[in-house]
Amino acid sequence: MVKENLTKVLEDIRKSEKEFNRAEKSVRLLAVSKFHPASDVLEAIKAGQHCFGENRVQEAYDKFFPILKEHPDVELHIIGSLQTNKVKKACEIASVIESVDRMNLLLEIEKQCAKLNKKIQVYFEIHTGEDSKSGFKSIDELVEVLDFIKNGNAPHIEPKGFMTMAPFTDDKELIRSSFMKLKKLKNDMQEKYPCFSFSELSMGMSSDYRIAIQEGSTQVRIGNSIFGERNYSK
Ligand SMILES: *Cc1c(COP(=O)(O)O)cnc(C)c1O
Numbered sequence: 001m002v003k004e005n006l007t008k009v010l011e012d013i014r015k016s017e018k019e020f021n022r023a024e025k026s027v028r029l030l031a032v033s034k035f036h037p038a039s040d041v042l043e044a045i046k047a048g049q050h051c052f053g054e055n056r057v058q059e060a061y062d063k064f065f066p067i068l069k070e071h072p073d074v075e076l077h078i079i080g081s082l083q084t085n086k087v088k089k090a091c092e093i094a095s096v097i098e099s100v101d102r103m104n105l106l107l108e109i110e111k112q113c114a115k116l117n118k119k120i121q122v123y124f125e126i127h128t129g130e131d132s133k134s135g136f137k138s139i140d141e142l143v144e145v146l147d148f149i150k151n152g153n154a155p156h157i158e159p160k161g162f163m164t165m166a167p168f169t170d171d172k173e174l175i176r177s178s179f180m181k182l183k184k185l186k187n188d189m190q191e192k193y194p195c196f197s198f199s200e201l202s203m204g205m206s207s208d209y210r211i212a213i214q215e216g217s218t219q220v221r222i223g224n225s226i227f228g229e230r231n232y233s234k
Helices: 002-019 038-048 057-070 086-092 103-116 139-150 172-192 211-213
Strands: 028-032 051-055 076-080 096-100 118-127 157-163 200-202 217-222
Touching: 002 028, 002 038, 002 211, 038 057, 051 057, 057 076, 076 200, 086 211, 096 103, 096 157, 103 118, 103 139, 103 157, 139 157, 139 172, 157 172, 172 200, 172 211, 200 217, 211 217
Parallel strands: 028 051, 028 217, 051 076, 076 096, 096 118, 118 157, 157 200
Antiparallel strands: none
8 A cells, every 4th residue: 555655645746846836846755654664664665765754763763773774775854853862863863853943952963973973964843833842942042053053063963954843723824824934934044044055844744735835845744645544552
């Protein structure tokens, strides 16, 4: 089923790009495999999928450590809120950490990547919807982090963009306004920090990715529509 679902989702992404006047292939698909076994990931890889997202570090590590050995070209993105004591493992397996939401997390990522002699890409997670808990608490704190990197204090970190989760609601306009906020923030920060190249807007999930594509998403994070419903009781 994974292969068929992937094909369907990719076709729909390409269709949405056309419909909303986005360049062809300007939206990347991140396949979110949390709660799904390595066998599903391998099936997706076989079907040509290259980028995966996981939100819990231990699960991601156990699942992807062997997979990355076999498939070194596969990219893993950490997309869940990250405790500092999990950063070491996250840095070992991830190409991108999308959930950077505070200074002390950034400091720990720099520290661990320095030890690993590895450069890592980060996206900054922004709180754009009323009921979401994750993301930077204030733009001031984001600016503090960006200044810190700009001043050369985090040479192992490459800021690449921004990530958000829209509120869980049926109200499409509320979802849209959340995506619009992220896009505006990215544009504002790009203007303020020409030294960075913020090319990524990670927004849109199974339920709302078409709206996200319309509002400028460059990466949608899709789990359910590819791997099926998650069983949280496992
Ligand atoms: C689980 C998750 C997704 C994927 O959600 P689906 O509804 O399964 O598409 C996307 N982003 C984040 C941050 C997630 O935790």
